[in-house]
Amino acid sequence: MTTSALSGARWLLLDEYTGEVGEPDVTLGVCHDIDGLFVDPEPLPPPETFTLLGCDPAGPLLGALRHLGTERAWLPSIALTPVHRPEHRPAGCWTYEYGCTCEEELIDVTVISRRPSAAQDGLADLDLRGYVRLLPECEMPEEKPDGTGFRLSTLDNENLGECLDVTGVFRVRPAAPVRPVTLIGFRPEATLPGAVEGHRITASLLAVQRDGRTAGHFGVLSAVVVSARLSRLGDGLLDIALDDGVEEPLPSGAREIFQMWYDGGPAEPNLWARYDRLLRHEWSGRAGCHRPQGLPDKPAGMTYHLDGRFITDIDAFYCAIGEAINGPGGYFGGNLDALHDCLHGGWGAASPFRLVWHHSDVARRHLVPGYDRSSHDLRYWSPNAELDDLLEIFSEHDIEVEFG
Incomplete structure (x- = not known):
């Protein structure tokens, strides 16, 4: 798929599932938007x-x-x-x-x-x-x-x-609500066997950048076409209504974050600080997907300055450390395992280095023992990641941390 073919498109649908083993993945098409991809999470059920x-x-x-x-x-x-x-x-x-x-x-x-x-x-x-x-x-x-x-x-x-x-454990539970989606301004490839009622589409969703490159995998769509009509967005484009949605929709506020990266990415640090924790998690995920490829690490022994004013949760730390190492919108881990990986090299900074943590009192008040119920998805509830966990990882990689 060429850059020109993706002009104005935001999402690529890639079939990685229905072909025979060894066959290449198939591009089903690209679309400008997916109505129903960004939605507010369902309220948590009672215990x-x-x-x-x-x-x-x-x-x-x-x-x-x-x-x-x-x-x-x-x-x-x-x-x-x-x-x-x-x-x-x-x-x-x-x-x-x-x-x-x-x-x-x-x-x-x-x-x-x-x-x-x-x-x-x-x-x-x-x-x-x-x-x-x-x-x-x-x-x-x-x-x-x-x-x-x-x-x-x-x-x-x-x-x-x-x-x-x-x-009380083994019983039928209410099914999750169906969130149908509509592909807006969809340009089908010749490989798509007709966007007609009853046809099943099974595909991964990949975000498309303004230059036509793809960045990140954002869920799997498996649904049946309910209707297809000509789109107001241009000749040859379709709006395709489906009977189901992606397995894990993105929070509605993440649309603004996606748009920011589509427009070239953050131009100044700490723009993530205005978001709640759920969206800070999305921010660090987008930063990881859009990180430049093939850039050499900055040499070992350097000093980096971590702006700790807004580190009120663990996802804020990942946003802040990413920008301390790699500038606005930078990435340097999105969970404890990923932080470990980044400190092994290849993600912008060679270890060991010195980290000056400014306004560390904010993290000391917030990155404390407890149970993390911040996610609207129960699967991700777990004990808190604490400041001591971060310091232990830094110590393992000979990172000198200076608190200020």
């Missing part, structure tokens, strides 16, 4: 109630029971791993180091009551309040996996005990 029946608690779960009725009767997560009967392992179940693929995870869990269990003397029934971490690629089974009980653990396999049964 659910679960019961561990016949439970023999251990470790942090036992500790939480000592604090019933207080905020300390809480755990970030409980992994429920079925204890299968060897001769009745479910089809499709496979094991890994700590468990199996039938495992489910409860998150943001508060123990609300304990009572003696009728199942067996010495065991307890525990009522919990929290959420199930539902992954879009995994469908929650309506029935419990066959087995003799459940092993309870943290995600890093710290023992929490075991139980004979659970209630």
Whole structure:
């Protein structure tokens, strides 16, 4: 696809899924906009109630029971791993180091009551309040996996005990609302077998820059054409209504951020500071997608200045460190693992270097222990990334941090 062919287009639809193994990916077309891609997130559901029946608690779960009725009767997560009967392992179940693929995870869990269990003397029934971490690629089974009980653990396999049964976990939950999209000003390629009603489109969405290059993968669209009509945006262009949307829509406020990069990117630092945390996360993601390729690292031993005035959350830190190293709109990691990778080199700065962290008192007040519920997607809830976590990573790479 040439630059001229993409003139005025913002999104490229690339079919990476329907061809035979070894066949090249197929460009289905490009479009100016996707109505329904940028939407406000759904409100969070209320917490659910679960019961561990016949439970023999251990470790942090036992500790939480000592604090019933207080905020300390809480755990970030409980992994429920079925204890299968060897001769009745479910089809499709496979094991890994700590468990199996039938495992489910409860998150943001508060123990609300304990009572003696009728199942067996010495065991307890525990009522919990929290959420199930539902992954879009995994469908929650309506029935419990066959087995003799459940092993309870943290995600890093710290023992929490075991139980004979659970209630409230394996059940049908309301389906996520369907968010149909419309491709606006879509120019189909010859490879697209007709944008007609009933045709299924399955494609990755790639953002197109003003110069025609693509930058970043922004979800997968798999939907059926409901209607196709001529677009007011030009001859040969179509507006195609689909019956479904992308798996993970982008927050509505991110449209402004996308437009900024389409227009050439930020021209001054700290423009990200006006956004809330959800959009700061989108900012660092766009910065990573649009980073210049092939530029050499600045030499080791340099000093960089981190403007800490607006580091009120971990995503603000990633925006700020990106700009400290690589200038306005720069990228230098968007999570702890990515920060590690950037410090190995190839992302703008060779280690070791000196980092002068100005207004560090702001981060000291905000990057503290706790539980991160900032995302509207429960899958991303987890313990906070703290200032100490960042300092540990810097120390591992011999980065000298000077606080100011």
